[in-house]
Amino acid sequence: MNRRDLALHVDAVLEARFPHAPLALRFESPLQLLVAVILSAQCTDERVNAVTGKLFARFPSAEAFAEAPLEELEALVRPTGFYRNKARMIKECCRQLVARFGGDVPSSMEDLTSLPGVGRKTANMVRGNAFGLPGIAVDTHVQRVTTRLGLSAQSDPEGIERDLMELLPPDRWTLFSNRVILFGREVCTSRAPACALCPFLEHCPSATRCERGGARHEARGHPPGSHPALGLSTRKEGR
Ligand code: SF4
Numbered sequence: 001m002n003r004r005d006l007a008l009h010v011d012a013v014l015e016a017r018f019p020h021a022p023l024a025l026r027f028e029s030p031l032q033l034l035v036a037v038i039l040s041a042q043c044t045d046e047r048v049n050a051v052t053g054k055l056f057a058r059f060p061s062a063e064a065f066a067e068a069p070l071e072e073l074e075a076l077v078r079p080t081g082f083y084r085n086k087a088r089m090i091k092e093c094c095r096q097l098v099a100r101f102g103g104d105v106p107s108s109m110e111d112l113t114s115l116p117g118v119g120r121k122t123a124n125m126v127r128g129n130a131f132g133l134p135g136i137a138v139d140t141h142v143q144r145v146t147t148r149l150g151l152s153a154q155s156d157p158e159g160i161e162r163d164l165m166e167l168l169p170p171d172r173w174t175l176f177s178n179r180v181i182l183f184g185r186e187v188c189t190s191r192a193p194a195c196a197l198c199p200f201l202e203h204c205p206s207a208t209r210c211e212r213g214g215a216r217h218e219a220r221g222h223p224p225g226s227h228p229a230l231g232l233s234t235r236k237e238g239r
């Protein structure tokens with residue numbers, strides 16, 4: 001299977017596995033998503049969601065964040081870690097939103113990445129999930145899973161993003177990256193990828209020999225080709 005076919009296959013299998021693949025971060029506006037993504041650096045989405053309810057109620061607009069007392073902002077985001085940097089970044093980002101964009105979050109990649117603390121990953125998440133514009137957000141999960149699968153040989157997120165954009169049509173980009181994030185959390189985890197249970201086992205250059213042979217799979221008591229707990233099939237789906 002060549003890389004393009006593999007990318008389309010991965011996309012189709014993950015769509016079947018995760019038909020609806022919204023981000024786990026809770027938000028109701030582009031601004032809330034932008035702030036939530038900034039807070040999600042080195043932090044779980046659950047922990048971010050635990051603080052944003054109160055945070056967004058206290059600071060409902062870019063103007064409110066821009067004028068927020070820094071100490072209060074720090075205290076509210078503290079559970080997400082690196083709270084001093086994150087509070088400063090959110091405040092400065094919102095100051096610029098007010099000064100340059102009338103308090104609104106812009107939708108263009110160029111404008112978004114001109115804001116403090118906003119790189120291509122954050123911009124793509126906001127564009128894709130808040131504005132409905134196509135974007136592949138290469139976070140740590142997308143980076144790990146797609147390079148393990150051999151969909152990209154690049155080591156930097158921008159290079160991986162470029163490779164994936166060439167392999168998939170634009171209308172697949174946003175949900176593809178959302179789904180790969182879910183798959184990376186459930187199956188192709190950083191420390192212990194469940195290769196023996198993976199639907200891409202036979203196509204993946206990173207799967208170990210033992211796992212290809214199905215030894216670990218059978219040892220866990222699941223017949224080759226299925227895993228009820230994960231709802232995944234290791235057979236070629238419908239092919
Ligand atoms: S076979 Fe293993 S390394 Fe490859 S995608 Fe599946 S879980 Fe990840």
